[in-house]
Amino acid sequence: MLINADFSLAAARAPEDYQWVNSPQNGVERVMLDRVGEEKARATSIVRYAPDSYFPPHLHPGGEEILVLSGTFSADDKDYPAGWYLRNPPKSGHKPYSREGAVIFVKLWQMSEDEDQQVAIDTQNKANWQPQGERQVCPLFSNDNEQVSLQRLNADKALFTTEIIGGAELLVTEGELIDAGQIYKRGSWIRLPVGAFPKLNAGAKGVTFYLKTGHLAQIESLDSKNF
Template identity: 40%
Template sequence: MTTDTKTASQEYIEWNVDLSAPISIKGGSLPFSDTPMVGVKRMMFERRGDEIARRATSCVRYAPGSSFKPHSHPGGEEYVVLEGTFSDQNGDFTKGWYVRNPVGSTHAPFTKEGCEIFVKLSQVPSTEPDYFYLNTNEADWTSVSELHKTLSLWDSDLEETSLNQLKAGYQSTEETFDKVVEYFVLSGSATINGTQYEHHSWMRFPANTPVTIATNSGAMIYRKIGAGEVRV
């Protein structure tokens, strides 16, 4: 695992934000830590800034009946619901929903049954003025091969974000991308560039890094090509 180290007083102020450095964090190697809200914990993969983050990627876990105080997202918000039901004034989002909240959006999230989300803050461009919702459970996936299905979550000049469902025995060819590329293992396990990663693993590679992916047992993987700097 390659990470920046900080003292307790500096925690998460500058954490894994150098886009020119490869980062790999195996699932389970980082703890869920407390947030200012009772019942809400997070596993932080990258962060620039304190509680008002100027860039952040994390898993956030809400205990049943917990909530987060009303807050805004100056750089927008993107998330995938991993478990349970995540709610705000825009609706109830169950496991498998993908949501993009635009720059300047405000909400007060809560959950009745408990939930967990994979969330990215301050990484939505200001040119996206609208909210976007996609239920990946009911969407039309594209078959790339017998062992690989993909679902586009967002596609623009700045990024290509997708979910990739890989069946047991899948082996990719080597790929390179001219932008920073990021992966998160939602479920299952996969071998990426020779290292095995279980669910909750997160990694980011600089542009033009060769990447190969294989799985013996199957996996669901989030991929973002163009995981760049804040775009507000």
């Protein structure tokens, strides 16, 4: 299965265009944003857990990255309400579930094999935020391959002021982003290729967004036989 699998091209999905499909587990649905492979895949998705739904215990050979968007996501008897960022390195495993229901942003099989850092950050905690110029930033993860953060930008401010060297991926979590009249509301996902220089600006009430940069420079070629 190939969905937005040409990483040299920009891709986007607005919440009004979500197409929910059932996962192999009852009560769990997902929106496939990009994907290379079948059930075992390099994948970026929005995943929705119905109340009292779960996945059996399983491993993630290529690692897993999660941002909890709403509700409460749980794993191995630990609860993570909306705003938590989780990063489970390659070969780690867990038993995920949700008692009340949850929506999460998930990236699978997108970490280097030598990554061994487990991360759990509450982005709702003000102590995890810091000013950087005209924006507020909550650092989430950084290594030689990628930089991940949650950022807040005031109204009408430009998101990027230079070319994106290693590509970028965004998910709007509050407010709006605007690009030449195109409005990206909460829940909008955008992937920008290496070398792009988009004219994205915060909307009239500002914007909060997940941002990953650098990672697309590592992708030279992907096809379904890799997974």
